Amino acid sequence: DTAVSQTPKYLVTQMGNDKSIKCEQNLGHDTMYWYKQDSKKFLKIMFSYNNKELIINETVPNRFSPKSPDKAHLNLHINSLELGDSAVYFCASSQRQLYGYTFGSGTRLTVV
């Protein structure tokens, strides 16, 4: 069973479109995250939720809106996509940061 699953794995879309990426974890973790990995492999946190409550909201354009319907799901909606949004987006979860995160396999977003 996949611990943290993201869909879709690949997403190619045109500028200006709106798209969503879904994430689900079956580990019973309380906290979920979205990270963005750019073309140089640099990873930066975007958001974190703890039990459906937004905890961390880094400097991210407000075109990005996370939604957590329950503590097992954290979706990412992106409005008016731009070329610079092209990246790999990783979802992750943790029970306590002391023990590290479990990452999903990533969603490669390409905006053309």
Place this chain on the structure above:
Amino acid sequence: GDSVTQMEGPVTLSEEAFLTINCTYTATGYPSLFWYVQYPGEGLQLLLKATKADDKGSNKGFEATYRKETTSFHLEKGSVQVSDSAVYFCALSDHTDKLIFGTGTRLQVFP
């Protein structure tokens, strides 16, 4: 703010060579330290961790020791294999419960 600095890659080695990937950190408190590995086309996997000074994390032949005096967490392996080729990320978790990553170091191991 807190940060992690890793050596630039790629690191290119022959099979069975000794590996060291340097990692130093800057943190105001006492962070937990991690090494993650990303194989091509995959997500990140936790390789090892250490939660306090002088702790040694180890897994799959890799080791790293939390050195508070030098603010370092260098990754080592005595004999690398081709299958170890991947990108390695050093990270720390601060009091805000977020992971802060280094820029990653690509390791290439040739037969």
